[in-house]
Amino acid sequence: MDEGMNKMIKVSNLYHSYSNDDNYAVKDVSFEIKKGEIFGFLGPSGAGKSTTQNILVGLLQLQQGKVEVAGYDVKHIKNKMFNKIGMSFEQSNVYNKMSGLENLEFYRKLFDVETKDPMDLIKLVGLEGKENIKAGKYSKGMKHRLTFARSMINNPEMWFLDEPTTGLDPAIASEIKDIIRRKKEKGVTIFLTTHNMYIADELCDRVAFIVDGTIRLIDSPKALKLKYGEKLVEVEYFKDGELIKDSFSTVIKEEKDRLVEVISKYDIQTMHTKEATLEEIFIKVTGRGLV
Amino acid sequence: MIKKIFLIFQRDLKTSVRNFLTLYILVVPVIFAVIINVFSPGINDTTVEIVLLEGENPQQIEYFKQFAKVELQATLEDVEDRVRKRDNIVAVLPDQTDEYFILAQGNEPDYVVDYVRNLTAFDHFEIGMEDSMVEIVDYGRDIPPLKKVMVNAAMMFVSILGGMIIALNIVEEKTDNTISAIHLSPVSRIGFIAGKSMIGVVVPVVGTLLLLIITGFRDINYFHALLMVATSCIISILVGFIEGINNDDVMNAAGNMKMLFLPLFGSIAGEELLADKWQPLFYWIPFYWTYKGNALVLSNKGSWLDIIRYSGIVFGISVVVFLVLAPRIRKGLE
Numbered sequence: 001m002d003e004g005m006n007k008m009i010k011v012s013n014l015y016h017s018y019s020n021d022d023n024y025a026v027k028d029v030s031f032e033i034k035k036g037e038i039f040g041f042l043g044p045s046g047a048g049k050s051t052t053q054n055i056l057v058g059l060l061q062l063q064q065g066k067v068e069v070a071g072y073d074v075k076h077i078k079n080k081m082f083n084k085i086g087m088s089f090e091q092s093n094v095y096n097k098m099s100g101l102e103n104l105e106f107y108r109k110l111f112d113v114e115t116k117d118p119m120d121l122i123k124l125v126g127l128e129g130k131e132n133i134k135a136g137k138y139s140k141g142m143k144h145r146l147t148f149a150r151s152m153i154n155n156p157e158m159w160f161l162d163e164p165t166t167g168l169d170p171a172i173a174s175e176i177k178d179i180i181r182r183k184k185e186k187g188v189t190i191f192l193t194t195h196n197m198y199i200a201d202e203l204c205d206r207v208a209f210i211v212d213g214t215i216r217l218i219d220s221p222k223a224l225k226l227k228y229g230e231k232l233v234e235v236e237y238f239k240d241g242e243l244i245k246d247s248f249s250t251v252i253k254e255e256k257d258r259l260v261e262v263i264s265k266y267d268i269q270t271m272h273t274k275e276a277t278l279e280e281i282f283i284k285v286t287g288r289g290l291v
Numbered sequence: 292m293i294k295k296i297f298l299i300f301q302r303d304l305k306t307s308v309r310n311f312l313t314l315y316i317l318v319v320p321v322i323f324a325v326i327i328n329v330f331s332p333g334i335n336d337t338t339v340e341i342v343l344l345e346g347e348n349p350q351q352i353e354y355f356k357q358f359a360k361v362e363l364q365a366t367l368e369d370v371e372d373r374v375r376k377r378d379n380i381v382a383v384l385p386d387q388t389d390e391y392f393i394l395a396q397g398n399e400p401d402y403v404v405d406y407v408r409n410l411t412a413f414d415h416f417e418i419g420m421e422d423s424m425v426e427i428v429d430y431g432r433d434i435p436p437l438k439k440v441m442v443n444a445a446m447m448f449v450s451i452l453g454g455m456i457i458a459l460n461i462v463e464e465k466t467d468n469t470i471s472a473i474h475l476s477p478v479s480r481i482g483f484i485a486g487k488s489m490i491g492v493v494v495p496v497v498g499t500l501l502l503l504i505i506t507g508f509r510d511i512n513y514f515h516a517l518l519m520v521a522t523s524c525i526i527s528i529l530v531g532f533i534e535g536i537n538n539d540d541v542m543n544a545a546g547n548m549k550m551l552f553l554p555l556f557g558s559i560a561g562e563e564l565l566a567d568k569w570q571p572l573f574y575w576i577p578f579y580w581t582y583k584g585n586a587l588v589l590s591n592k593g594s595w596l597d598i599i600r601y602s603g604i605v606f607g608i609s610v611v612v613f614l615v616l617a618p619r620i621r622k623g624l625e
Contacts, residue, residue, distance in 0.1 A: 059471055059625075079477040087475050093468035097306040109298050110476040150472070 007068075008158050008189040009033040009056065014065035016051050025051045027213045029065070035157075038180070038190040040204035042197065042282065048213040049193045050162070056191065057087055057160055070158045083113040086156030090163040090193075092143035096136030100127055100146050103135055104153060111154045121149040126175065141168050148176060152183075159183060162193045177203060197278040207278065211286045221278055228284055229276035233259060237266040247274065295478050299486025300493070303460045307490065312541065313459055316452050320498030323445040324505035327438060339406050340380040342373045347385060354414045355383075359407070370394070379403050383411055391415075442506050443585040444559055447578055449498040450520060451551050453491035454527030454534075458544040460487060461535020461624075470624060480621065484532075491528035495520050508589060515588045515598045522602040523581040525609035527551065529616050536623030558582050580604045 014029040026048040033039045043049050054060040056069050058077045067074040072081040094103045104118035122131045125145040135143060144167060151159065164180065165173035180203055184190060194200055200207050201221050208218040219227070231250045236243060244266075248259040250273075262268075276284070307313035341355055345363040355361050362380065364370045370382045374394055381404060382394040391411050395404055464470050473483055499520045503511065530551060538544040558579035561569065573579040584601030587593030593601075 057475055059474060079479050082475055082477045085475070089468075089471065091468055093472050095302075095306065095463075095469055096467050097309050097463070098302075102305075106298065106302050107472070107476065110295055110473075110478050112477055 006035050007032050008035050008037075008070055009039075009191065010066070010068040011052075011056070012066045014052065014055065014062075014067060016048075016055060016060065016063050020063075025213050026055070029210070029213070029215050031208055031215060031218055033189060033191065035189050036184065036187045037205045038184055038192060038203050040200035040207035041191065041193045041210060042195065042200055042207050042278075043210035044195055047210045049195075049210060051213075052210070053160060053162060053191065053193050057085060058082075080112070083111055083154055084156060085158045085160065086151040086154060087160040088148045088151035088162060088164055090166060092140070092147040094135045094143055094146050094150070097134060099132045099134050100138070100142075101131040103146060104150055107150050108153050113154055115153050116155060118153070121152060124152075124179065125149045126172065141172060144168060145172065145176075148179075157188060159188050159190045160193070161190060163196070164192070164194075165196065165199055166194075173199075197282065201278045209282055209286055216286050224278065224281050225275045228281045230274045232274035233271060234274055235259070235262060235271045236269040237262055238269065239266050243269065292479070292482055295482050296486040296489065299473075299478070299483060300489035303456075303487065303490045304493075306463065307456055307460065310459070312545065313456050316456055317494065317498075319452055320445070320449045320502045321505065323448070324502045327441045327445065327502075327506050330441075339403050340378065341407055341410075342370050342380050342382045344370060344384060351383070351414055355410060357420075358410055381407050383407060438506070439586065439589050440559070440563065442502065442508065443582055443589060444556070445502055446499050446516075446520065446585055447523060447555050447559075447581055448552075449502060450495040450524040450581075451527045451548065451555065452498065453494040453524050454529075454531030454551070455545055455548045456494055457487060457491045457528060457531030458534040458538070458548055459541055460490070461532060462538055462541050462544045465535070465539060474625075480624065484620070484624065487532070488528050491531055492521060492524055495524040495527075511588055511591045512593075515593055515595070516585075518598055518602045519581060519584045519588055519605075522605040522609065523577065525606065526577050526612060529609070529612055529620070532620045532623075533616055536620065554578050575608070577605045577608045580608075 010032050012030045014026055015024050016026040017024045029048070029052060031039075041049050041052065051060065055062055056067060056074065058074060058081070062075050070081060070084040072078060072084075094100075095106070098106065100122060101118055104121060108115040108118060119131065122128055125148055127142060127145060127149070130138070130142065135146060138146065148161075148164060151161070161180070165176050168176065177199065180190060180192075184203075190203075192200065192204060204221060206218060206220050207224070209216045217224075232247045233250055234245070234247045236245050238244070246262070248262075249255040250259075263271075307317065339359045340362065341359050342362045342364055343352055343355065344367065345365050352361060352363070362373065364373055367384070370384065371394070374380060374382050374396060379399045381399060383391050384394055386392050393404060393407055393411070464473075474480070478486075496517060499516060500513070503509070503513070503516060527548075530548065534544045534547045538547060554576045555578045558573055558576050559582055561573040562579060562582055580601050584593070584598055584605070587597050587601070
């Protein structure tokens with residue numbers, strides 16, 4: 001199979017300047033996303049995440065570079081492309097004077113492909129019973145869920161999610177994450193923009209760190225942890241009635257032997273591998289925090 | 292494409308009806324029509340109304356119908372009740388001696404009672420129109436001039452209302468942040484703009500039709516009227532888009548649309564009050580040409596050539612304005 005056919009997004013040497021000069025918001029950004037992959041685009045506010053995403057979906061005009069989304073050249077966007085993509089915005093954007101159901105009914109009729117039943121989506125995001133209330137009367141979280149539901153209405157092959165769980169309570173955020181996982185299982189490709197490293201760690205196959213408009217690193221969370229995490233195990237155990245905290249290298253033979261001895265002789269209270277979090281790796285790689 | 296344009300129009304109409312301000316704008320043409328009818332004598336109004344007993348004298352009923360508005364009641368009591376009502380209707384009733392008497396409240400204008408008395412006498416002596424020796428010579432003005440001016444101005448005003456609703460709908464899209472969502476659907480930018488514009492055509496067209504029907508202009512060429520309305524609303528649509536884009540507040544957008552009233556009423560004043568030598572000062576205003584075209588439509592004297600000439604000038608000026616504003620509209624809706 002042609003490698004190119006398997007790619008849902010191909011970006012090469014992307015540049016964008018809002019002032020049309022050398023002051024670039026996005027500089028020489030290149031990456032590819034395979035079909036069925038969840039790709040996390042991580043960075044602090046103002047890093048260039050939204051600019052890149054808006055170029056990919058055609059909300060911003062492509063100035064320099066080459067971008068292909070779902071087989072379409074973004075330089076010459078065809079309306080048909082939007083039948084294949086869906087986007088859930090960070091800021092909910094629904095018609096406040098229309099009910100939740102009316103919002104979805106209106107949006108579904110704009111597509112030329114088979115669409116989902118709006119009521120099914122309403123149920124999926126937990127808005128059942130509220131579907132006939134005007135969206136203007138919804139809480140922030142409910143509007144966010146409606147925006148999220150709308151992004152699925154055309155069964156997108158390429159799904160853009162901008163901070164999908166921001167502002168949601170943990171239970172609803174968990175439901176949203178489950179929906180994202182189920183979509184991935186069905187082969188949907190997902191471009192996840194976030195500054196929340198935990199959701200990226202949970203969901204993404206690969207992540208890109210972007211800072212000051214430049215991609216600093218692209219890899220899978222697991223590989224990053226292996227590469228940047230310390231190869232240590234931290235153990236808490238009781239020895240002669242006293243709680244001892246100790247750490248053991250997993251690569252030095254003497255320490256490995258000592259760890260085996262501790263496990264066999266003492267009462268272990270806690271034991272953790274000293275993995276780095278994505279946030280720690282981000283700070284280590286970019287020298288910047290995420291806020 | 293057409294289906295999607297219609298969907299956007301349908302959505303706009305639905306939410307417009309739910310908003311008090313836009314709902315009010317939608318019914319303004321009807322309010323105008325009623326006000327015009329109240330303040331100016333109608334072209335189809337018969338000033339004298341007579342109530343008669345049903346079946347009492349069919350010949351007399353037919354005779355009166357030629358010269359007055361006739362109402363029939365079944366019983367004498369019904370006739371008496373009808374006369375007691377607040378309007379100036381009077382009854383013509385038979386007495387015991389086969390003569391007729393006029394029943395009135397007593398506060399009717401003299402000319403009403405005298406007119407009915409004369410009609411009754413003419414009927415009695417079987418005097419018809421053919422017996423008159425008077426030749427009528429007129430200037431061909433069968434419509435009260437004030438009424439024509441009022442309806443003409445109202446037609447132009449209604450064309451602005453469509454633009455006003457567009458401005459309000461664009462502000463709504465901006466405050467709800469929904470334009471980006473529409474741009475991520477298979478609706479082209481042109482389709483979106485066309486869909487948004489539709490209400491700016493439909494409201495003036497329907498409003499004008501209602502206005503003309505209610506005010507009694509039923510014998511004019513409606514195709515002429517529609518052509519004038521369709522071209523005159525282009526400017527309002529363009530200004531509606533610009534005001535929608537430039538404002539984040541519904542009241543500001545509606546308020547700024549009022550700037551169109553100045554050239555509108557200026558054109559009417561210029562045409563009606565100023566001498567010919569000052570007329571070229573108004574040639575650049577599309578409303579000026581719309582007013583002249585509408586005047587021909589309302590007096591039913593314009594040929595297709597006249598109407599096409601005036602609507603063509605309005606269209607031409609609108610195209611120039613469109614070329615100036617289109618980039619701003621396109622950029623503003625990004």
